[in-house]
Amino acid sequence: MVREVDRPSGRMRLRNARRNFLRLGAAAAGGALLGRAGGAAAASSPPAEPSWSMEVGPGVVDRPYGRPAKFESDVIRRDVPWLTASRQSSVSFSPLQSMCGIITPNGLFFERYHAGRVDADPRQHRLLIHGLVERPLVLSMDDIVRFPAVSRIHFIECPANGGMEWREAQLNSLQFTHGMIGCAEWTGVPLSTLLDEVGLRQEAKWVMVEGADGARMNRSLPLAKCLDDCLVVYGQNGEALRPEQGYPLRLLVPGWEGNVSVKWLRRIKLGDQPWFSREETSKYTDMMPDGRSRGFTWVNDAKSVITFPCPEKPVAGPGLYEIRGLAWSGHGKVKAVDVSFDGGVNWQTARLHDPILSKALTRFSMPWRWDGGPALLESRAVDETGYVQPTIAQLREERGTNSIYHNNAIQTWQIKPDGKVFNVQLG
Amino acid sequence: MFSSARHERFFVAARSPPRRRAVALACAFCLCGFAAAAGSPENFGYGKAATPAEIAGWDIDARGGDGAGLPAGKGDVSHGTEVFIQQCAPCHGTFGEGEGRYPKLIGGEGTFTGERPEPTVGSYWPFAPTLWDYIDRAMPFATPHTLSADDVYAVTAYILNFNNIVPGDFVADRDSLPKVKMPNHDNFSWEDPRPDTAATACMTNCIDPKAVKVISSAEGKDLTPRTSGPLDNMNAK
Numbered sequence: 001m002v003r004e005v006d007r008p009s010g011r012m013r014l015r016n017a018r019r020n021f022l023r024l025g026a027a028a029a030g031g032a033l034l035g036r037a038g039g040a041a042a043a044s045s046p047p048a049e050p051s052w053s054m055e056v057g058p059g060v061v062d063r064p065y066g067r068p069a070k071f072e073s074d075v076i077r078r079d080v081p082w083l084t085a086s087r088q089s090s091v092s093f094s095p096l097q098s099m100c101g102i103i104t105p106n107g108l109f110f111e112r113y114h115a116g117r118v119d120a121d122p123r124q125h126r127l128l129i130h131g132l133v134e135r136p137l138v139l140s141m142d143d144i145v146r147f148p149a150v151s152r153i154h155f156i157e158c159p160a161n162g163g164m165e166w167r168e169a170q171l172n173s174l175q176f177t178h179g180m181i182g183c184a185e186w187t188g189v190p191l192s193t194l195l196d197e198v199g200l201r202q203e204a205k206w207v208m209v210e211g212a213d214g215a216r217m218n219r220s221l222p223l224a225k226c227l228d229d230c231l232v233v234y235g236q237n238g239e240a241l242r243p244e245q246g247y248p249l250r251l252l253v254p255g256w257e258g259n260v261s262v263k264w265l266r267r268i269k270l271g272d273q274p275w276f277s278r279e280e281t282s283k284y285t286d287m288m289p290d291g292r293s294r295g296f297t298w299v300n301d302a303k304s305v306i307t308f309p310c311p312e313k314p315v316a317g318p319g320l321y322e323i324r325g326l327a328w329s330g331h332g333k334v335k336a337v338d339v340s341f342d343g344g345v346n347w348q349t350a351r352l353h354d355p356i357l358s359k360a361l362t363r364f365s366m367p368w369r370w371d372g373g374p375a376l377l378e379s380r381a382v383d384e385t386g387y388v389q390p391t392i393a394q395l396r397e398e399r400g401t402n403s404i405y406h407n408n409a410i411q412t413w414q415i416k417p418d419g420k421v422f423n424v425q426l427g
Numbered sequence: 428m429f430s431s432a433r434h435e436r437f438f439v440a441a442r443s444p445p446r447r448r449a450v451a452l453a454c455a456f457c458l459c460g461f462a463a464a465a466g467s468p469e470n471f472g473y474g475k476a477a478t479p480a481e482i483a484g485w486d487i488d489a490r491g492g493d494g495a496g497l498p499a500g501k502g503d504v505s506h507g508t509e510v511f512i513q514q515c516a517p518c519h520g521t522f523g524e525g526e527g528r529y530p531k532l533i534g535g536e537g538t539f540t541g542e543r544p545e546p547t548v549g550s551y552w553p554f555a556p557t558l559w560d561y562i563d564r565a566m567p568f569a570t571p572h573t574l575s576a577d578d579v580y581a582v583t584a585y586i587l588n589f590n591n592i593v594p595g596d597f598v599a600d601r602d603s604l605p606k607v608k609m610p611n612h613d614n615f616s617w618e619d620p621r622p623d624t625a626a627t628a629c630m631t632n633c634i635d636p637k638a639v640k641v642i643s644s645a646e647g648k649d650l651t652p653r654t655s656g657p658l659d660n661m662n663a664k
Contacts, residue, residue: 078654
């Protein structure tokens, strides 16, 4: 649970956490994650022997590329069929309710396509860098992999994550209210290395990045961000990118709206102005209550959500539980997460779990003794800039209900006396 | 500098003990900064120089603001009508009214302050050259980037015309498109004003408990696909 128990401070924290947890009373808990397994498994419980202990299983390389246990078949990406006209230009959502830690497994990372999934051949894929540069360059994947590599853990979040909740609580599901986010260890080359290599001309101020999908999806980025922390990546969690994530090459723009992390990256062009492409004018612009729109709203502000309990993972009955959740900020590290059980009247500071990384998912937890009464659970992230995650009411007051993007509101989960959990919004 | 210094950063960092590594990195950064200011020659030498023909093949972008990158060619409204009906109408409707849930390209003026805003090419898009660019790069949806430049100009002219933005005798080309003023052009701001909320990290008695009211719930709304079992194919709502 805590990775750095060897460090005295880490051990101390763990001990304190355990003490605080147990002080709340004897646990009648367990079963939060595996809630439904109990009854059906009785035939194999002691003293009986389970069938799998009475036989020899398949040998090594029975599955040369492994896959999850068959009992985990519910844990998959899912879509909202009524949301889009076709699955080729659509989005899927990650099952946050069933995930552990801060790393999103590659097979569960949310998808967003504009012209369907691309299966590009890495032997033929090329990256062209041109425009206001000294030496326009064509790079093969072999060339790109030769550059000094770095690995960094960052989230990617679609700015429309939570977009269906601007007007009212609509979807009764953590997967569908917050599942357009994933966090991975990405491996690749700093974009600054490649831009150094081609040599920037003095007039270069903007960078256009374009994908090799059928939509040739393209966005403009200011040069400063590209030189700061952008990566051109080919690795994701220890293996090559998945086709869903831009195999063989994508851009990673840490902390910024996911759409700019262009997948199947094939072209980088330097220019002196932004391009105002369709994806940064017609889409990915935020409509305000006066009818005007904001463009180039790139950063995903601090946000958090409780992942247990949630609509998909109700509470089994009164007793001791561990509230669990995720927090993140496009501006840097998460500094604190507070949890409320009464709809925001009072708050308590949650425990943050190591590692706490910049522009990455961060785990938080807090013990909770549920007495069986109604409760309104909320979490509130504060990032290292001091920014505090707002309520939906505060967001609406400023931005109305038509902006679709950048809903980073505090999520309220209503706990009913039977333990069921509902997505609600408070006035 | 010098490929040698860059390589040094690469290899020294891999072999040296931490303290020496830090010094080596610091030095490499100094050199890089210096060299970049002086206009350094290539560092790694990987890949190959892009030829003009290679660049021309992929250099398809047309910039919204000034139309830079729009190619030679032209197209008028009447030819655009023919191409549109053949290539675009199955999804977007004959006059851009949209089939099913495919995007509308017409209408929506005056809806942005209401409950159901309809941002379309006519009511929302701020730049005309972007329309050419997007049709050229991504349309038709099933066979993208297959129309000629002339056909893309023609379709662009037709869409602008049925939105009453250009007259029936309009000819779209690299000179005329950047001069088209889109109706919603001035209603965008391109500077991010956030943070625009002033939430505070209050810890106790932050609001009156009586003011805590559920004003909206997803309970009972038939909008959520199932999250166990096979994928949900629920119908449109």
